[in-house]
Amino acid sequence: MNYSIKKALFVWFLVFGWFGCTYLQAQPLDQAQIDTKLAAIAGYQQGTSRAPLIAVEDMIRQTQDQPEPRRIIRAKLSQMLDQEITPDCRAFICRQLWYLGAEDALPSLARMLQDEKTVDIACYALGNDPAPQINTILRETMPQVQGKTLVAIVNLLGNRRDSDSAQAIRQLVSHADKNIAEAALAALGKIGGDTARQMLVEMRAKGDPELAAAATHAYLRYAQGLADEGQAQPAAKIYEELAGPGEPGHIRGAALHGLAGIDEVRAVSLALAALQEPDPVLNRVAIGCIRKTGKAEVIQLVARELPKQETPLQVLLIGTLADMGNPAALPVITTSAQSKNEEVKIAALRALAAVGNASSVKLLTGSAVGGESQLEKDTAGYSLKTIRGDGVDEAIIRQMKDAKNENRPVLIQILAERSARGAVPALLEQAALADEKVSRSAFQALARLAGEQDLPAMVKIITSLSSEEARKDAEQAIIQTARQIADEQRQADVVLTALSQTKPVPVQCSLLRVLGGIANRQALERLQTAAEDKEPALQDTAVRALANWPNTQAAGALMKIIQNTPNETHRTLAFRGYIRLLSLPEERPVEETLNLYAQALAQARQTSEKQLVLSGLANVNHPQALQMVQSYLEDMEVQQEAALATLKIAQELKAANPKEVQAALEKLLANTNDQKLTQPAREILIEVIEPVAIFDGQTFTGWEGNQELFRIAEGAIVAGTLDKDTARNEFLCTEKEYADFELHLQVRLLGDPAHANAGIQFRSRRVPNNNEVSGYQADMGQQYWGCLYDEARRNTILAQADAAELEKVLHRDDWNDYVIRALGSRIQLWINGQMTIDYTEPDEKMEQTGIIGLQIHAGPPSQVWYRNINIKEIPKVK
Incomplete structure (x- = not known):
């Protein structure tokens, strides 16, 4: 199907699918459907299926744009309130009426208002309907109810802000029931008006403590109502009153929050006063009021008040101003950063990271290099590293140049950590200075900041340095910069040119070390030449650089040194470097790697050199590597390394090359008795040795015992019957003895589980002139399955x-x-597959060799079957 057809079908689906869905959704509900769904909810009880309720909710949603069906649903739900329905159904209906409107249910809901059990849900149903007659119903119901019912009605009148009920509610403030009195006060706070205000003020002044607290909360709500109506000044006056001393902390905090929305300056002024008090809740709100403002005049207010505060509060306010990040706070923060009080100074220095700019750099650098404490220096240094803004880097550079030599390294490091690449020209100047510490710091920074274009200048500087330590830092900086050149073949060009024009040996050595760090083909060729130089220092530097080469390109050069140098130190360095190179990840054929190791083995004269090669070969997972390392298992000088390498390679090759692994590990066991080596070797052998069947499934070849009791059936050895007792213990045993092994077999035990018993003997002996066998037994039957028993011993x-x-x-x-x-x-x-026993025999006298025997235990009728009996014999340790 081509794309245009697919696209046309997709558009057809969207258009007609949408119309189809709209059509289905728009289908009007008939009255029968409504009646059926509503009837299904009448008996609903919480905990039963909500499916009927969900069906009604869906029906209400479907009629959102269908006024008539919705009117019918609302009317029928209202009628159901007077019918025999469950309380849970009644509650569900009230929740739907909150959404649909309660006008049809007012008579029913009015009756529910008078019942303590239903008043809450009735109030809920009425709560969202703005109809004035609801307020009338509530007012008329008030005189008829008491207790919880009255509280619910008063609360609803308050929520509806019914001013006509204020006078009646005011009378309830003196009610003997504290719950009613408190509800009345809360309602007056929501309703507002002069009547409410007078009562709230009066109760705050004269009421008992509980009612005074309720009146205070209501008064706060009253102020919020004024603010919501746009009466800012009356509201602010109340907020200011409630924010003053003597009020509970949470009230003061709420009042401050409200006042901040009207008059930020006044709120912050009160917040500053509130911070003097040890109330954590109030303090958090006060700080929040300060933090959220953005007006410069508020910042100025805080700035004026800050120096007057105690140290802890100054520190807190400085941190708050820093969090705000408003530049208007910079003057007061700058002043505080020069305070003689260390806590204030530290807080201000830290704050400059957020509000400071280039003008703050001089102050910060002064503290960073000349602070009275290490904390001051570290804090100022941190701010210098993180401060942002135009001209900051340039300001730090100026301060660095003007600083004394002993202070420059600190500022140079700060520039490096700021990644201030614009500082490179100034850093090059500092790198050329005779002061070793300054020069070293500059080169350390250049290693992070310099670019390709700066390389010639850096190389020129290194040729004129007299300090060996400075040259080392210069070398690293040049290496890092040269490696940025995209064309690898060009990375060493500048250095090679300088080297050809330089005569002082120490400088030549530095440049040779740089070539070793760049490590491209051109650098390698030059170092190979230097490795044969008649000047000992140049030769030594070149050999060391080649020994640390990052890839195998230098392997040939190192092998040449190994073969030809008369200098034993150089030979050792080259040999170690050569082996290290072979261990590096490289995309070369494994055969090539093996050949390189073979060359190393051929050149290895000392034990330490052989050990190095064997340790390297341990990482080459190839049968030839296994063959190479096992050939050294008999060499006592390197046996440990050869054995470890054998184990490591064997572990990797055991699946693909089991025979080669078996041969190597058997040789290992024949040459060492070190348990740390033999134990893992034998565990690997268990995996690779091919099992041998010791029962052919047809004859008793290789076995001896009572062949009248033991028989062969269905390819298994069977003993005992299910129709008569077994008179005594009997054993069918191997003619051969076994020492270390892993035995696999399948067993089946039939008979009464309470009495049937059998077992597999191993490392055992027949008791002379007796039917018994003594030795270890892997038990079967009753509660002994999987146990290790010592039979007849x-x-x-x-x-x-x-x-x-x-x-x-x-x-x-x-x-x-x-x-x-x-x-x-x-x-x-x-x-x-589940291990049942892991046992170590503590008695050294117990035999570790013997026959294997299959037991049928004396007792009631039972039958035991043994089949698929295979063994892996593990060679003994030397």
Whole structure:
């Protein structure tokens, strides 16, 4: 389908789909549908399905533009209030009437207003309807009710700001019920007017403490009402009264907040006074009032008052002015930054980071280099690093130039941290100075700020430096700058030119080190030449630079040094550098890497050199690398490194090259008994050794025992029957003995779970002239599944399995996978993949070799099956 057809279909879908949806939504509801949906909610109770309620809500939404159906719904909902419906249904209807309007339900709601159980939901239904008759109903109901019901009605009259009820509500202020009296005061605060004001003022002055507090809250609400009506001055007067001392902190805070919306200057003036008091709530509001203003006259007010305050408050106000970030605060902050009070000074120095500009730099630099305390220096330095604005960098540069030599490094570092690239010309001047500290600081800054165009000047300066330490910083700066040149082949050009024109050996050495840092092809060629120079210092510098080369391009040069140099120090440096290069990530064939390592091994004369090569080879995951390292397992001088490398490579190759790994690890075990090496080697061997079947599924070849009791069926060894008892313990045993191994087999135990029992013997012996076998047993049956038992020897459970966890994976009356691993003194058991035992034998006298035996335990009728019996023999340690 081509694009134009797709586009046409899409437009068709949008247009006709939209009309279709509109058509469906516009379908008017008939009365039967309305009746059906409303009838379904009559019995609704909270906790049951809300589907009927949702259907009614959807119906109301669908009729938003359908006046007649909506009128019918409203009328029918109103009628339902007088019917037998559940309280939860009644509450739902009232919530819908809040949205639809309550005019049809006024008689019903009027009756509900008189019932304590329904007054709240009735008030809710009436609350959003502006009809004047509702106020009349509420006023008429007031004399007929008491308690909670009266409180609800008074609250609603207050919310509706019904001035006609003010006189009646005023009478309730003296009611004996405190809840009613407090509700009346709150309502008067919302209604407003002179009657309300007089009563609120009177109750604040004469009422008992609880009513006075309620009157104060109402008075605050009264002021808000005046402000909302545009009567700013009367409102401000009340706010100012409530913001004064003697009022609770939260009231004062709210009043300050209200006053700030009318008269910022007066609010801030009161806020400053409030900050003198130890009320955290009030203080937060006061600071908020100051912080949100933006008027310069308010800032000036704070500035005038700030020096008069105690130290903690000055610090707080300075921080507030900083948060505001208004430049109008700069003069007072600047003055405070010169205060003799350290706390005030520190706060102001910190604030200059936010409100300061170029004019603040001189003051800040004075503190940064000459502050009385380290805190002052650090704070001023921080502000210098973060202050923003035109001309700031230039101002710092001027201050740096004018500063004494001992103070310049601080300002140079600040310029570097500001990333002030415009400072580079001035920094080049400082870098050329004879003062070592200044020069070093300048070069450290240039390493961050200089560009390609500055490289010739930097190289020229380094050739004239007398300080060795300064040259080191210059070298790093030049390296960093040269690396910015996009064309790698050009990065060393300026340095090479300077080197060809320079004669002092120390300077040549510096430039050679720079070439080592640039590390391109041209630098490499020049360093190779220098490595053969007759001047010892140049030769030494070149060799060290090559030894630290960042890629294998220098491998050939280093190998040449290894093969030819008579200087043992240089040979060692080159050898270490060569091995380090081989370990770097490079996109080269592994065969090439192996060849490079082979060359290194051929040149390795000292033990330390062999150790280096073997450690490097450990990171080459290739069979040839494994072959190379294992050839050193018999060399006692490097055996440790060879073994570690063998283990590391084996771990990586065990899946792809199991035979090679097995051979290497068997050689390792034959040459060392270091448990830190042999233990991981044997664990890897367990993974790579091919299992050998010790039961062929058809004959008892390799086994001996009672072949009348033990039989072969369905490819399994079977013992016992389900129709008669087993007279005594019997064992079918291997003719061969096994020492360290991992045995895998499948077992099935049938019979009464309370009595059936069997087990797998290992590292065991037949008891002479007896049917018993003594040794370790991996137990089966009853509560002993997965346990390690010592059969006919110590006759005890050596390690108990977690029965509850094992029960989650055990298949009773069915096949289970059993794994037994015995390595030295450590024995581990698994059933169906879950480890049940990890036991280390503490008795060194216990045998670590012996036969494997399959047991049927004496007792009631039972039957045990063993099949798929395979073993991995692990070589013993040397």
